[in-house]
Every structure is written in C-alpha cells, then in structure tokens.
Amino acid sequence: MTTIAIIGAGMAGAACAAALTGQGQQVVVFDKGRRPGGRMSSKRTEQGYLDLGAQYFTARNDAFAAQCQRWLEVGVITQWQGRLARAEAGSVTASPDKTLRYIGVPSMQAPVAAMLDGLTLHTGCQVDSLAFDGKHWQLFSAGVSLGQFNCLVLAIPQQQAEQLLQTAITLGPELNSLFAVPALLPCWAVNLQLDHSPWPYDGIFAKTGSPLSWLARQGSKPGRCQGEHWLLHFSAAFSQQYLEADNSVIAAHALQLVQQLAGQPLSAAVTHCHRWRYAQQNPAYPLHAMIYRPELALGLAGDWVNGGRVENAWLSGVQLAQALSL
Ligand SMILES: Cc1cc2nc3c(=O)[nH]c(=O)nc-3n(C[C@H](O)[C@H](O)[C@H](O)COP(=O)(O)OP(=O)(O)OC[C@H]3O[C@@H](n4cnc5c(N)ncnc54)[C@H](O)[C@@H]3O)c2cc1C
Structure with missing residues (x-):
C-alpha cells in the first residue's frame, strides 16, 4: 500500500486526504496551523467567531453541490x-x-475538520524541508524527520509550495512554469x-x-x-x-x-x-485543475491551481486523488 504524505490541511488537502482514504490508501496529513482549515478561518473571540478569511462559499459544480448536501445533513x-x-x-x-x-x-473550519475526522493529522507541524531519493519523499520539521513516504501531495499556497520543493529538487522548466506568475x-x-x-x-x-x-x-x-x-x-x-x-x-x-x-x-x-x-x-494565472508528476511521485492541489474559491480547492484535491489512484 502506498503511504502518501499530504502537506496542508485546508479544503484541498482535506478533500484529497478524504478521497484517498476512501480508495483505501494510507494517508498522513501535516499542517502548521493549530487547527485544520487554512484560509477557511474563523477566529474565536469572547463574543463569538469572526470569519477573517473566506466569508462563504458557493457550489456551481454538481459533485461539490452533492458534497455540500452531505455537509448540510450532518450539520457542519x-x-x-x-x-x-x-x-x-x-x-x-x-x-x-x-x-x-x-x-x-x-x-468556517467545520467542513474541513469533518473530512479529516478519523484520519492521521499532525497539526502545529510546519514542514520546512524535503528530501527526494528518486523514489521516496522524506519530510522534515526543524531538522527532525517526519517519516518517509511513497508519494507527496502539496496542498499549500503556490509561493510556499515553490519554496518547499526547492529544498529537495531542482525545478525543471515544467515545474518552474507553474511558479512564474504569482497565483x-x-x-x-x-x-x-x-x-x-x-x-x-x-x-x-x-x-x-x-x-x-x-x-x-x-x-x-x-x-x-x-x-x-x-x-x-x-x-x-x-x-x-x-x-x-x-x-x-x-x-x-x-x-x-x-x-x-x-x-x-x-x-x-x-x-x-x-x-x-x-x-x-490572480485572474492572470493560467489554471490546471491539479498537477500530478508520476515520475516525481508528486502532486499539487489547491485553489491556486484551480481558480480560487473554496469549491475549486475541494475539486482540485478530489481530482488529484483520482489521478493518484490510476
Ligand atoms: C481574505 C479571504 C477571503 C476569501 N473569500 C472567499 C469567499 O468568500 N469564497 C470562497 O469560495 N473563497 C474565498 N477565499 C478563498 C478560500 O479561502 C480558498 O480558496 C480556500 O480556503 C483554499 O483552500 P486550500 O486548501 O487550497 O489552501 P489553504 O486554505 O491555504 O490551506 C493550506 C494549508 O497549508 C498549511 N501549510 C502551508 N505551508 C505549510 C507547511 N510548510 N507545513 C505545514 N502546513 C503548511 C496552512 O497552514 C494551511 O492550513 C478567501 C480567502 C481569503 C484569504
């Protein structure tokens, strides 16, 4: 069985993790935040929550609309x-x-947390460097190894994905082109x-x-x-x-x-x-749905890849999970 590391427990990483788990894959998720959710972020205050990031989301795609229906039914x-x-x-x-x-x-974090319920999730864990030996990815936080994995999913914003990848591999023209324009x-x-x-x-x-x-x-x-x-x-x-x-x-x-x-x-x-x-x-950024590079055992997902918005982050994560299972 493939063990897949997913960095980022926002909407895209959680959707990818849930879909891969549903396919019987073994997944470990890492996030630097104290709680999952990423930019779906509500700050707890004495007077109630305050939505600092995404304010709401819409569902234009049928599959995402069906997912929203399931979330409505369980009350998240x-x-x-x-x-x-x-x-x-x-x-x-x-x-x-x-x-x-x-x-x-x-x-706002609730649907993300629901998708990660029961999965292996390490919060408060910033992955700051990677190593790739041609087959396996190793993840590190403050110099400490977080384990070795057969596949790596980066579900983090573009600029952070570029920095992290550069710690392990030389980005060729194809990967570089993903980072040429700020998304x-x-x-x-x-x-x-x-x-x-x-x-x-x-x-x-x-x-x-x-x-x-x-x-x-x-x-x-x-x-x-x-x-x-x-x-x-x-x-x-x-x-x-x-x-x-x-x-x-x-x-x-x-x-x-x-x-x-x-x-x-x-x-x-x-x-x-x-x-x-x-x-x-950035409306000028060219979209890709998700990115999968089998020769590097590497996938990238997130709203930045697929056009902004919560719905597109979810779709990007789910589509990457489908590509990884082929
Ligand atoms: C101000 C604002 C307003 C918005 N308004 C809307 C809106 O009204 N409607 C809408 O649909 N969308 C809105 N969005 C966009 C929406 O929030 C995003 O599309 C969606 O949440 C992105 O999900 P994601 O999983 O791709 O990325 P993120 O939510 O950014 O998740 C990435 C996760 O990766 C983690 N991470 C990053 N680097 C590392 C690392 N090195 N190690 C470990 N973890 C790491 C982060 O902590 C984060 O949890 C808004 C966003 C913002 C900021």
Whole structure:
C-alpha cells in the first residue's frame, strides 16, 4: 500500500486526504496551523467567531453541490441568507443576486475538520524541508524527520509550495512554469465594531476599483460575533500597495473608508487586523485543475491551481486523488 504524505490541511488537502482514504490508501496529513482549515478561518473571540478569511462559499459544480448536501445533513455547514447589497456611485443598494451561499458552522473550519475526522493529522507541524531519493519523499520539521513516504501531495499556497520543493529538487522548466506568475494575491482583513449599522444589509460588495472589496456583518451568521461587527476585506491592489504597512495605518484607512461609504461619522473600534499574504486568485494565472508528476511521485492541489474559491480547492484535491489512484 502506498503511504502518501499530504502537506496542508485546508479544503484541498482535506478533500484529497478524504478521497484517498476512501480508495483505501494510507494517508498522513501535516499542517502548521493549530487547527485544520487554512484560509477557511474563523477566529474565536469572547463574543463569538469572526470569519477573517473566506466569508462563504458557493457550489456551481454538481459533485461539490452533492458534497455540500452531505455537509448540510450532518450539520457542519448551513445556508447563509444574508441580505446582500452593492456599493456603487456613492450609494449602497440591495443586490438582486440570489446565489445559494454556505458557511461552516459553528466556524468556517467545520467542513474541513469533518473530512479529516478519523484520519492521521499532525497539526502545529510546519514542514520546512524535503528530501527526494528518486523514489521516496522524506519530510522534515526543524531538522527532525517526519517519516518517509511513497508519494507527496502539496496542498499549500503556490509561493510556499515553490519554496518547499526547492529544498529537495531542482525545478525543471515544467515545474518552474507553474511558479512564474504569482497565483495568489494579498488581502488585508479588518474587523470594525460599530455602535449601530449604517445599512440594512449583511454583506456589501464594494465597487470595482475601490480600496475595499467586501464588508460583512458577522452577526448575520450563526455562531459569529453578535452586535455590529463588520469584517472588511481590502482589494488586492490596495493590499499589495500596503502589504508591509502597520496595522494602525490599515485601521485608519478602514475607518475612513467605512465612514465615507456610510456618508456619516461612525463610532467604531478596530478589533482585528489580519494580513493574508496569499489570499485570492490572480485572474492572470493560467489554471490546471491539479498537477500530478508520476515520475516525481508528486502532486499539487489547491485553489491556486484551480481558480480560487473554496469549491475549486475541494475539486482540485478530489481530482488529484483520482489521478493518484490510476
Ligand atoms: C481574505 C479571504 C477571503 C476569501 N473569500 C472567499 C469567499 O468568500 N469564497 C470562497 O469560495 N473563497 C474565498 N477565499 C478563498 C478560500 O479561502 C480558498 O480558496 C480556500 O480556503 C483554499 O483552500 P486550500 O486548501 O487550497 O489552501 P489553504 O486554505 O491555504 O490551506 C493550506 C494549508 O497549508 C498549511 N501549510 C502551508 N505551508 C505549510 C507547511 N510548510 N507545513 C505545514 N502546513 C503548511 C496552512 O497552514 C494551511 O492550513 C478567501 C480567502 C481569503 C484569504
């Protein structure tokens, strides 16, 4: 039996691990985080969870829609029926968009954790180097071997996958081409606690070209911070420009932009600032679904490979598992 190491317990790594386990393969999953979930990340606060990364997910693909149905049945996701709006030309108006949107319950990590239930998972374990002898992969963390495996799956963001692979092999032209264009762009996330809501909505898509891309009232989702906690995502362009800025600079921009959008002074406190270096898809990146190199016993999966979004991360992981089983 093949023993497969999967680095990354986000949606892609967990989907790949669950599918491989279903095929009777032996899988060991490693993640540097304290909990699985990756960018499906809800931070626990005294007032409830706060979704700092993915805000919701949609299901356009039939197989993923069927998976969502199973998650709904076991109660690890629910529909989010937030009242949505668009900010345009200085006003915020209701959006006619009726797409079904899902969230994890009680936190965004829940469906990922459900897929990993009963599998061998090592959290708090950063894999920082690899060795490949032409047949087997060995994984290391702080100089300590984590074991030897017949196959390696990297389900981590593009830039981190490149760095890790370079510790073991010389990347030929084919692998190098995967890393030539950045697949994931940054995103600053800020949470504001307001004394009242300036809008009768739960989620606002900001205007294209604006420094903000999205605002969401956390209390509209079950288990999340009650009261007027508004989570803001900045655009990729703004986040790139202010990538190394201090939290205080980002917080000041957040306050100013929200007051501008509301058209009134607001009493607001910034409770969290989080920088995602690798957040959402660069539209210029060419997509591959997943990458499997049998001669290297190596697979790569993740949203960056397959077009951003939770759904594409799941599909990428499942498709890689199918390729590995052939
Ligand atoms: C701010 C933001 C907003 C978003 N909004 C949405 C949205 O509204 N809807 C939507 O569908 N998608 C959204 N997304 C995208 C969505 O979160 C991702 O598509 C999806 O979660 C990616 O899953 P993944 O498994 O490919 O990667 P990740 O979730 O990044 O998982 C990778 C995992 O690998 C681990 N890891 C990395 N390096 C190592 C290492 N060396 N050793 C061990 N572990 C390692 C990490 O800890 C992480 O858990 C958003 C993302 C962000 C950041």
